[in-house]
Amino acid sequence: MKICGVVLNYFGHEDTITCVQTLVDQNDLEKIIIVENSVNITELDALKNIFKNDRRVEILAPSQNLGFSGGVNLAVNSALDSDFDAFLLLNNDTLVPSNTVKNLANSLIDNRFDIVAPVIYCYPEKHKVWTKGFYYNRFGGLITQRDISFFPGTIFYLSGCCVLIHRQVFQDVGLLNTSFFMYGEDIEFCFRAVQRGFRIGIVDKAYIYHKGNASSQFNSLFYEYHINRGHFLLCNKLSKNITEYRLSFVIKTFSLTMRALLRSFKYKNTNAISGYKQAVSEPSNAIFSCSGETG
Template identity: 30%
Template sequence: MKVAIIVLNWNQPETTHECVDSLRNIEYRDHVIIVVDNGSDIEKYNRLLSLIKENESIKIVRSGKNLLYAGGNNFGYEYAKRFDPDYVLFLNNDTIVDRQFLRRLVDFMDKHNDVGVVSPKIYYSEKPDTIWHAGGYVNFLTGKIAHYGLREKDDSRWNVAREVDYVSGCALFIRRQVFDRIGGFDESFGIYTEDVDLCFRVKKMGYKVVYVSDSIIWHKLSISSGGNVSFFKIWNKFKSNIKFFLRHCPYYMLPITITMYLVTSVVALLILKLGFKPER
């Protein structure tokens, strides 16, 4: 089964190179790596070209402008179609992968035709025994969208594959035919929640979304801060989450969902104002 691996780069040539370097060593060989330069500065783009050399299994394409996560990945997928993949993996450039991670995702999907999307177990790279993502859940009663296992030590709880509400776009593995049917990522979401929306649309088609525990990667995200947090990020996440709730929340729960989410968003802004950095 052919896999197209799409990696977005935006002004991070060294980080992207490290990701691609780890992909060179994976066991599953029937794949093509497509690096999408998502509108980087020309100096950064040239640096990317100097670090990553194209060959039969590694391609570099340039979008010309920053299309954000959804647009950049849709752009990369349009290019990937020429390789006629059976599966597509959308992978963050700030990840390092285990040698067997892709084989285990492919094997799981090959054995479960009712599954449309899967994702590996994702650890913090700076603390490899601590989980960043083990699938995700949406609680419409509280307006919460969150990861399972966040900041938890890895133990037997996280060693079983299970159905989840969504998986992170950090490493989202999907059947090509399913991605075609749903029309790709919804680019109107901006920079957040497009992965959650995609998974919910896949589930509405009758497919399952599953966390695959024996496939692992590492994410270069600070366990103490969750990355840089700003009013800009909180505001954009707020807009995207509201859009998601309006689209997918049961209508009879929508008033309480929106109310609870407004309350938690105000709390997040207060925390930011006080100088703390909440986890994404």
């Protein structure tokens, strides 16, 4: 199976170099595309200096930050007409042990799944599981690793942190939805794929380590805005009709308001409240113009 890797860089060339160099050394990928999303010459030069002599590594440098969805789409679009069988989307702050890619690929070769992810452990707390897949309730916006599929409107999805996707999925379902700059696009993509009959799952024999970001970054205004925006966009993208949309919007308005208040108290700042207000009031979100579309 010929696999193309996709790694996005955003002011993290040291992590990116470590991640990509590990993949290169393991020799499981035919090609690795790095999307330099920082739009920063220092970041770009650092990547070029390391990988300039490796033909398997291609660096794409868009003129603006395309976000996660846009960056992934740029890379996949550039290689979709080639003879790759699958695409491995991987966060740059991950560590990939040997045989991980092979174990993921085998699940596609055996025709068990069409989209797969490994067990993702934390780093450096290697004993701690970060995720074995998530459940998302499209009405209330609850995200959990616990199986809550008995609740109406619950979706199982794989994190975009590390996921192997068969090319046929992209050809039939389309690319990631660029309405999402970041946060929520993996939920929407898995939802679309399952709706079209594709199978998603976790490969227990495959695992990676995820460094993650410092906890303070999870309370930046940027983060709070995009998290809230993603939840509201999912009202539109996952609703089957206008009634479902209205129900989802009302419940999420309440739950996200409570979330913002609690996080403002926890972090002793107003970033969560400001991010929520900005997201809920932005017309371009299509929050108030939803027609129950799922595309």
